Amino acid sequence: MHPTDFTLRGAIDALNEGVISSVELTTAHLDAIAALNPRLNAYITVTGEQALEQARASDARRKEGVTGPLEGVPLAIKDLFCTAGTLTTAGSRILGNFTPPYESTVSGNLLRDGAVFLGKANLDEFAMGSSNTTSASGPVENPWSRANDPDTRLVPGGSSGGSAAAVAARLALGATATDTGGSIRQPAAFCGIAGIKPTYGRCSRFGIVAFASSLDQAGPVARTVEDCAILLKSMAGFDPKDSTSADMPVPDFAAACARGVKGLRIGVPKEYRLEGTPPEIEALWEQGLAWLRAQGAEMVEISLPHTQYALPTYYIVAPAEASSNLARYDGVRFGLRVTEPGSDLRDLYERTRAQGFGAEVRRRILIGTYVLSAGYYDAYYLKAQKIRALIKRDFDEAFAKVDAIVTPATPSAAFGMDEKQDDPVKMYLNDVFTVTANLAGLPGLAVPAGLDAQGLPLGLQVIGKAFDEETVFAVGTAIEQAANFTALPRLRAGA
């Protein structure tokens, strides 16, 4: 077995049993990156030397009898997480030269638990996108391709496309990601891996480059649900440096995976039966529900009546917050500065931001600025906040009747790199099943459940109650086991 084929759990066991060292495991991944990253572009920065150093230190610790929960495990870190001493670009030209002197809390937690960092994963610029085509470091390619059309390069989804592609192609055992409207779950689904956006407040946002503060949440992507559970346990936890971080105990998520679903009530929201959803996705959804029924869960039709307003609400709230969050990239203190001799401050702002931000980021800053402007605030931002409250209430009422909700993860499988690029609204529709969990602050897990007719992975989504990731992991594991998803992407290490 090739060392990159381990699951994260498998690798931890192998390390613990002395079957493999962290240096060996890390070297295998660095070799895989060297071989495949030039094509996939999943990593913006590869920190090979540092990774080997960390691996050696981990092996040394292990000899001393010290083993953290992730001791010696090589991971990819989305390039939205600030990593002390390592370039952190957020996929943007404007941070193209930015090396933070501080570590994000989440990546710091992983280091605390013994993880090895292979490098910084590519992403849509400032996490804005659903295809990982807006990165200043170039697009990421999905390691999967269509069976009958292997030459068309597909997107890995976004914004955590680099993280998902790296994990799917075996260039990391797991990766950190972030999810503002679906940025963990959609790329996980497109790349045939698992990914969870935990409850808002579960992971600290400190040191993560902000997109939309009230929606952003960090989470893991990995090749199994249990691997996600193990990673989340390390990533999560109260952080006094983030005022929106939840002061709650972090349960043993991995233990919850094996709970089973017997007696659970699974909500099936009728509003998620969207017109135009491909029949294959409808069928997969039905299949998923059937699997759960077969394992003893009860299906309950529920109504989330404000679902249809979720996407427009999201595309008001998220750009509004982004327009303010991204004001700090002004060329004054760090990052890119574009100036002409004799130019004034306004000119500095205009040149720096025009050249530093890509088209999608500029579009969202403009939308956000517009919806917050005097005379439009009530009609857009305030209205959106009211609808957001109603969407939250929909879920509260539903969760009075059910333990978890199961829906498709995405309205389609991965698409071609040059598809949907000319129509932002079409692109935004990718998030139709995922944004509601962000608006309501709820945990949402994507789990690979099958393939479409082209042989591309499709995922299902499990949404849970706030701070009840345990049930989400249990339901996700049940689907995963029933699906027995063993298909592999064409581009992968060791293939």
Place this chain on the structure above:
Amino acid sequence: MTYVIEGRTGPWEVVIGLEVHAQVTSQAKLFSGAATEFGAAPNSQVSFVDAGFPGMLPVINQECVAQAVRTGLGLKAEIHLWSRFDRKNYFYADLPQGYQISQFAHPIVGTGTVEITLADGSTKQIDITRLHLEQDAGKSLHDQHPSKSFIDLNRSGVALMEIVSEPDMRSPEEAGAYLTKLRQILRYLGTCDGNMDEGSMRADVNVSVRKPGEGFRTRCEVKNVNSIRFVMQAVEAEARRQIEVWEEGGAVEQETRLFDTGRGVTRSMRSKEDAHDYRYFPDPDLPPLVLEADWVESLKASLPELPDERRARYVAMGLSPYDAHVLTLERETAAFFEAVAKGRDAKTVANWVTGDFFAALNRTGLGVEESPVSAAALGELLDLIADKTINGKIAKDVLAIMFETGERPGAIVDARGLRQVVDTGAIEAAIARVMEANADKVAEYRSGKDKLFGFFVGQVMKAMQGKGNPALVNEVLKQKLA
């Protein structure tokens, strides 16, 4: 007595409201742990949060919240147990985040009131609209380099309280009295040092004018005035400018103006059309600020005595309202007075503190807290008068020596032989010498010119180098002259 400005078309009333920015006295900034000390080297008190670095998040400083609540209580205002921080978005080089975190829609403190005392002794209530917490910006320095601007972020993120008054003031004097009183309350509370020359307190002055009996006319805001004297000058200058505009048949435009302290005029900074659209919205990095009622109560219970209460207490101790007012203006003065008055006659102490002691302080240019004469030393001096060791006249001289040398009064009296003479023999001898030298005046006195008595007292005291006991001198002199 209403203050009016006479224009060509008749008298005009002035309407004034103040927005005061008071820097919260605290160890750390509003949302970061960086220090707040005045006068530190540029950019030496800046955290990554204050500099708006990627991924940095604000965390509220509980002490700043407590200071705002104390201030609200001191202004007899309602404390809002639920308040919220908004972002005020605009671009400037010394605003690192590209927004200021402020409480726009839901301030921590609501309506309150401040009582001001005017020169004629009358009082007036000035209502407070609100007090909210916000971050200060950094400082742009444009005069350090011919083509570059420098930025100092030491102030960036420092906690400010913006205290907004109703348009209740009607004269420069009232505006000055309000600011003085507000500063006094803040200093008593210890929530702001009130040092306007260090920028710890600055005022935006809203001014409009109107004919008596009218409703409000358009107002202009004079920004960032940094002394009480300048506020009073700015009010008058701006009122006169507006009267001129109206009387010329024009209309005052709502705008933001600056006060040119050198020329004593206001000039336009930006008009309403150029006003920023700040795109306020709730800061998603900060949950609403929710206070426990019990916590507010505990702050209330531990509040220091405020100037109004202290003044009332002094009047009850027998002081004149004027002395009570003067002694409570500064917390340090009141503390000094109380230290001297402990176990002594309050009224006598007040007379000495507001009289000779203040006069001597003024001559040295020192504040009470730097006085070379301690409260204990002044107390000893008053005890020497009370036990008749020295008389009041000599005491004044002793006080002057105390200011010069820092010596204790007892030592001065002993070393210089200033004990007053209570020996009637010595007094009689001095009187005899004076009467002998002034036989003509004695005759005049005895023929009915009573006014000469004072002359004899003076002469006798002079003959005794001022050390005669005044009561005894009077008594014996009366007998001898009879």
